[in-house]
Amino acid sequence: MEEKIYACFLGCVIPNRYPGIELSTVKMLRELGVESVDMPGAGCCPAPGVFGSFDLKTWLALAARNICIAEELGCDIMTMCNGCYGSLQEADHLLKGDPLLKDKVNEILAPEMEYKGTINVKHQVEIFTDDIGIERIKEAITVPLDGLRVGVHYGCHFLKPSAVRGHGKAERPGMVDALVEVTGAKSVEYKDKMMCCGFGGGVRTRDLEVALDITREKITNMLDAGVDCTVNPCASCHLQFDRGQVEIGDIFGDVFNLPVLYYSQLLGLAMGYNPRELGMHKQNISTDPVLEKLEGLK
Amino acid sequence: MHMPVIKSVIRLNDLDIHFVDEVIKTGSEVFGEDVPKTIMACMQCGRCSGSCPSGRRTAFRTRTIFREVMIGFREKVLSSDELWYCTTCYTCQERCPRGVKTTEIIRILRNIAAKEGYMAKSHKMAAGYVFKTGHAVAINEEIQNVREELGLSRLPPTTHSHPEALAKLQDILRRTHFDELVGFDWETMELKEV
Numbered sequence: 001m002e003e004k005i006y007a008c009f010l011g012c013v014i015p016n017r018y019p020g021i022e023l024s025t026v027k028m029l030r031e032l033g034v035e036s037v038d039m040p041g042a043g044c045c046p047a048p049g050v051f052g053s054f055d056l057k058t059w060l061a062l063a064a065r066n067i068c069i070a071e072e073l074g075c076d077i078m079t080m081c082n083g084c085y086g087s088l089q090e091a092d093h094l095l096k097g098d099p100l101l102k103d104k105v106n107e108i109l110a111p112e113m114e115y116k117g118t119i120n121v122k123h124q125v126e127i128f129t130d131d132i133g134i135e136r137i138k139e140a141i142t143v144p145l146d147g148l149r150v151g152v153h154y155g156c157h158f159l160k161p162s163a164v165r166g167h168g169k170a171e172r173p174g175m176v177d178a179l180v181e182v183t184g185a186k187s188v189e190y191k192d193k194m195m196c197c198g199f200g201g202g203v204r205t206r207d208l209e210v211a212l213d214i215t216r217e218k219i220t221n222m223l224d225a226g227v228d229c230t231v232n233p234c235a236s237c238h239l240q241f242d243r244g245q246v247e248i249g250d251i252f253g254d255v256f257n258l259p260v261l262y263y264s265q266l267l268g269l270a271m272g273y274n275p276r277e278l279g280m281h282k283q284n285i286s287t288d289p290v291l292e293k294l295e296g297l298k
Numbered sequence: 299m300h301m302p303v304i305k306s307v308i309r310l311n312d313l314d315i316h317f318v319d320e321v322i323k324t325g326s327e328v329f330g331e332d333v334p335k336t337i338m339a340c341m342q343c344g345r346c347s348g349s350c351p352s353g354r355r356t357a358f359r360t361r362t363i364f365r366e367v368m369i370g371f372r373e374k375v376l377s378s379d380e381l382w383y384c385t386t387c388y389t390c391q392e393r394c395p396r397g398v399k400t401t402e403i404i405r406i407l408r409n410i411a412a413k414e415g416y417m418a419k420s421h422k423m424a425a426g427y428v429f430k431t432g433h434a435v436a437i438n439e440e441i442q443n444v445r446e447e448l449g450l451s452r453l454p455p456t457t458h459s460h461p462e463a464l465a466k467l468q469d470i471l472r473r474t475h476f477d478e479l480v481g482f483d484w485e486t487m488e489l490k491e492v
Binding site for chain 1 (some may be wrong): 327328329330351352354355356361382383384385386387388389391392399402403404405406408410411412417419420421424425428432433434435436437441444445447448449450455456457458459460462463464466467470471473474478479480
């Protein structure tokens with residue numbers, strides 16, 4: 001594999017709510033030969049469905065500012081949240097495709113910054129799948145998670161809009177399922193697997209009950225299929241499922257206690273890491289049932 | 299003979315027949331004309347509403363909104379709560395048999411609604427955090443402790459650690475007049491009306 005160093009884009013939810021995601025992703029990638037560097041001064045991506053809904057021009061300019069930081073570093077961007085990925089990838093796509101739009105944005109960024117269009121924006125799923133590859137991950141598995149039943153949640157903005165993202169059709173993808181199954185765990189089919197978590201578009205902020213009702217439906221569908229946990233590749237979905245379960249309890253009275261794992265946390269377990277080294281103990285919903293299930297399967 | 303019951307009267311004077319042109323023009327500024335213009339291809343089949351996770355539990359009907367845009371119910375569309383129930387999941391846009399860029403058009407409609415003063419207070423408050431910190435979700439004491447415990451820096455290497463980068467970000471918000479849209483007061487560093 002060609003040596004590759006990524007500019008690590010943190011966004012908001014990861015460093016400021018779920019630092020375990022940052023910790024586990026950087027650790028696993030490093031162990032698999034992919035390095036990443038900080039992006040000094042990066043900020044909110046900003047959320048594509050939230051700030052994009054308020055003012056597309058502001059959204060685009062702020063996204064371009066973040067991309068400029070990585071351009072200065074000369075590195076492609078690595079994202080760990082579908083919202084960040086969606087925002088930066090879409091902004092990059094629009095700016096690369098429209099020179100007049102690029103000029104307009106550069107007027108706003110000038111004189112200190114200039115968007116040039118010299119780098120690419122990647123999702124960590126792409127990095128695990130394309131740069132590292134399933135075979136190499138397989139070799140690194142020391143504690144196979146055989147018997148663990150996982151409800152994979154893709155989230156929306158990693159794959160959609162498919163014409164912009166370019167990962168193929170979004171109705172029945174397989175990338176994250178393959179990454180989960182290489183750990184030995186089983187990706188369980190469940191009803192409406194590709195449905196949204198409810199977080200996006202500013203719905204969580206403006207109409208929390210609507211957002212949580214969507215989350216509740218997804219969790220119910222997963223539990224009906226007999227999953228032990230849900231695994232996601234997106235910090236925003238992660239928050240919606242983990243923090244959301246506390247809010248669902250408060251608002252609707254349902255208590256699910258479905259453990260929520262970020263992909264690199266699941267992979268970390270399979271690579272022999274202690275859950276505490278992956279920040280799994282710093283979440284709202286206990287992940288202990290996963291560990292107990294794995295212990296029982298030994 | 300039964301007389302039909304008239305439920306509502308639509309007066310042509312109340313309609314803005316140029317609303318759809320306004321939507322296309324506004325959307326063109328960022329997406330180019332090809333994206334917003336797809337609304338003209340809508341044939342009201344309803345696959346969008348049938349695919350919508352929010353539509354399952356609210357009165358949000360993507361198809362209805364698009365019809366109202368085409369007819370010219372400008373005020374009704376822009377002032378509706380339903381417009382804000384879209385999670386931008388893109389399921390409808392992926393499935394539209396006519397290639398209508400539904401989700402992008404919803405975002406464009408929201409841009410116009412925000413300009414017309416229909417931005418929710420909760421949304422203004424979320425935006426306010428970006429003005430103050432560069433983050434929509436900012437750090438707090440509890441997470442700083444968690445970061446330290448996990449062996450990470452107490453503050454992430456973002457605008458939280460780089461005031462000069464935050465100043466540049468704030469400068470962008472001034473230049474795009476986002477401060478006026480949200481009603482952010484630079485002197486108090488708070489929203490004007492909270």
